[in-house]
Amino acid sequence: MKRGLLILALGVVGAFVAYCCVYLMGTAKPRAMMQSPQPELAWLKHEFNLGDAEFKRISELHAGYLPQCMERCRHIDELNDKLSNTLASATQVTPEIEKLLNDRAQMRATCQAEMLKHFFEVSRTMPPEQGKRYLAWARDNTCLREQAMDHGADSHAATTAPAQHP
Amino acid sequence: MKTSNSNENDAPLRALLKEWKPEASLPPRFQEQVWRRIERAETAPVPSVSLATVFANWLTNLLPRPALATAYVAVLLVIGASVGWSQARQETARVTSELSSRYAQAVDPYQTTPQP
Numbered sequence: 001m002k003r004g005l006l007i008l009a010l011g012v013v014g015a016f017v018a019y020c021c022v023y024l025m026g027t028a029k030p031r032a033m034m035q036s037p038q039p040e041l042a043w044l045k046h047e048f049n050l051g052d053a054e055f056k057r058i059s060e061l062h063a064g065y066l067p068q069c070m071e072r073c074r075h076i077d078e079l080n081d082k083l084s085n086t087l088a089s090a091t092q093v094t095p096e097i098e099k100l101l102n103d104r105a106q107m108r109a110t111c112q113a114e115m116l117k118h119f120f121e122v123s124r125t126m127p128p129e130q131g132k133r134y135l136a137w138a139r140d141n142t143c144l145r146e147q148a149m150d151h152g153a154d155s156h157a158a159t160t161a162p163a164q165h166p
Numbered sequence: 167m168k169t170s171n172s173n174e175n176d177a178p179l180r181a182l183l184k185e186w187k188p189e190a191s192l193p194p195r196f197q198e199q200v201w202r203r204i205e206r207a208e209t210a211p212v213p214s215v216s217l218a219t220v221f222a223n224w225l226t227n228l229l230p231r232p233a234l235a236t237a238y239v240a241v242l243l244v245i246g247a248s249v250g251w252s253q254a255r256q257e258t259a260r261v262t263s264e265l266s267s268r269y270a271q272a273v274d275p276y277q278t279t280p281q282p
Contacts, residue, residue: 004225007235014239015246022247026254030261040272043265065273073275115274141266143276 047137048130057125065118072111079104116144 029046036042041062045055083100090097119138123131139145193199228234271277 001222001226004229007229007238008225011239011242015242018243018246019250022250023254023257026251027257027261030258033265034261040265040269043262044269047262047266062273069273069275111275118273137266141270142274 048126048134050126050130054125054127058122061118061121061125065114068114069111072107072114076104076107076111079107112143115142 033039033042033046038059041055041059044050044058050058079100083097083104086094086097086100119135119142123134123138125131126134229238267277
């Protein structure tokens, strides 16, 4: 009985130790990424197999891009606030409202163009094959891929003209 | 010398045994009763054994056998390692997906934060 209990316990302890070892080994990479100073850049390095020199250059590009991006966001926020205030007292589309809409659209286009420039720059820093993968990822996972237009149930009824709304 | 002497002494005993006939008779319907008892024994339900008894028996008699003990420990090791590997894969996929979203969010302010 005693020997049987010992073997039983050995099996259970062995299973637990095997679980812990395999789990810790299997999650070593993600844990290291999460503990790095910039986990999202650590992910980029891991995902696109970047060398240290490439990673350093991309980190510099990232650090240079973010402040400019935030400045553009602040500008868009200002335009949004102005537009909201103007719309609050408006009863029709005024030249001022049109100008604000145009300015905001222009700012958004600039923002997207700068983002795209950044993606190209980053992709050029990577090995060619990884650069292609990175651009494909950016195309699929950022606002460069526009959402499909949808007018809901009414769009199925209106079959005369295709929707051309932005 | 001794053997021949004992044979001489056994002769009356042998004669007496030859004369002896058992007088006891079988009880009435003895054969029928035997068959009935056999039938009863065959149709009687097997006495139930509790799970604890089976486990204790397994623990005491079967598990200590080297081959079974080795197989048992090996199977548990494989199960533990498999569960660990599966959970590690899930955790890696979760962290990778989260960091991918965080990077996208950092470079693309138009990203909508996923709702929890």
